[in-house]
Amino acid sequence: MAQWDVGVVGAGLSGLTAARQLTQDGWSVLVLDKSRGLGGRVATRRVQGTGVDHGCRFMQPWGLGPGFGWAQAQSQGWLQPWNPVEFELSQAGLLSPRPAQGPYYVAAEGMSSLAKVLAQGLEIQRLCRVEQLIPRAEGWQLQVESQPEALGEVTVRTVLLALPAPQIPPLLTAALPLFPELGEWLEPLGEVVFDPVITVMAGYGADTVPRLGEDATTAATGWMVTAQEPSPLWWAALDSSKRLVAAHPVVVLHSHAQFAASHLEAADLTPVGQQLLEQAAHNLAPWLGDPHWMQVHRWRYGLVRQPLPSPFLSTAAVPTLVGCGDWCGGQDGAAAIASGQAAASHLAQWLQTHS
Structure with a gap:
């Protein structure tokens, strides 16, 4: 049995927006991010007591x-x-x-304070790097490396990959031979620049x-x-x-x-x-x-x-895996949020149908 309804990989604007919406809809959600902080490119650095926005402007x-x-x-x-x-x-x-x-x-x-607001009330594992996604009968197994304690393996019904597009294919190398339909899912990522x-x-x-x-x-x-x-x-x-x-x-x-x-x-x-x-x-x-x-x-x-024209990445053959981010349907922070909203609605519809 899956531990969570949704595993969100990436705690940037898109991932946090989606996780917040899905949590408010009543689904169990776990967010995993490799960084210590939140927000991804919505980044603020503290220098001599002053916040400096060196990412999202x-x-x-x-x-x-x-x-x-x-x-x-x-x-x-x-x-x-x-x-x-x-x-x-x-x-x-x-x-x-x-x-x-x-x-x-x-x-x-x-600007990173916006990510902190979106993260309120969410279950988030920081310093947690997802290494591979493995398809299982109950959904997906996430193989992770985490600090300071080993989180081990996480099982979820659905996965939302809220990462820059080039970082996604390496997470599915082990799954591709087991799930050939992933080839069709991965193909559009090559269009993103x-x-x-x-x-x-x-x-x-x-x-x-x-x-x-x-x-x-x-x-x-x-x-x-x-x-x-x-x-x-x-x-x-x-x-x-x-x-x-x-x-x-x-x-x-x-x-x-x-x-x-x-x-x-x-x-x-x-x-x-x-x-x-x-x-x-x-x-x-x-x-x-x-x-x-x-x-x-x-x-x-x-x-x-060069983004994808659609607000999120999904295929009928792999309905439990969705990609989102500023590279879906736009090019900026607003696009990241809109993509997270659309991806969350899509996953919620699938979860509702299969509950």
């Missing part, structure tokens, strides 16, 4: 179903409007204002005036820049403007995919980060080149370039 409401509850998210303080002054860096390296593309919503405590991103977090002195362009108010309201290639920069923003109280200015830079791909395997990312900061100082504002501190992060699966 913001949320926008496009395409979300009513189950997410924007009104509740704002009334309870999960998300607040963010209204930065927007700029564009042209191919020629010219910085100019652009019309606002919002609305944008952010979490004042950092992710781009890598190099991210720089930089902090500046409290006496720094973090303005951009000719508008002095940008130091207080915040700013963001979207850059066109051939610049190695893709996006930059005054991240500290998202906080209710910021002790000092903090800027986050994200690279274009081509630049990230050329430096992704670098043993030391510090020179890579310095290169991006120098580019920002040259194109955006000189003060950006003189931070008090800097950290660099590589995202191997940073952004979805």
Whole structure:
């Protein structure tokens, strides 16, 4: 007999959204994630007492179903409007204002706090890496490696894989010879394309005036820049403007995919980060080149370039296995949430029919 109705692999936005919805519907759900924290690419790093969003930049409401509850998210303080002054860096390296593309919503405590809200009331095993999925008569057996205690094997009726698409096929290598229908299930994953991103977090002195362009108010309201290639920069923003109280200015830079791909395997990312900061100082504002501190992060699966057209991955031949994420039907955090909602509804329908 299966221990849980649903095993959710991955505690990012999509997996947590699905797990929350299924739990509220009355199904028993276990979430497993290899990391210590929650949220996946909805990531906030604490640096010198300040939260820095080095993953998901913001949320926008496009395409979300009513189950997410924007009104509740704002009334309870999960998300607040963010209204930065927007700029564009042209191919020629010219910085100019652009019309606002919002609305944008952010979490004042950092975007990862949204994952913590979604995780409330869920049964979650962290530091738990799923190695293989094995089909069984009662559903699926999850072979896991966990810390600090060995969780051993987990049996579930259905599985929801809320992971970047390239991380899914290795989990099914042992199952494929036993369940040839998985070949059809796996095939669409080859269509999904992710781009890598190099991210720089930089902090500046409290006496720094973090303005951009000719508008002095940008130091207080915040700013963001979207850059066109051939610049190695893709996006930059005054991240500290998202906080209710910021002790000092903090800027986050994200690279274009081509630049990230050329430096992704670098043993030391510090020179890579310095290169991006120098580019920002040259194109955006000189003060950006003189931070008090800097950290660099590589995202191997940073952004979805080519998603699947459907909101989740499923086949009639393998109804108990579903994939979801920002790579299903979209390319951002809102798509991840919408995919989790759709995948949860699909699994709930199957569970109801087979209960």
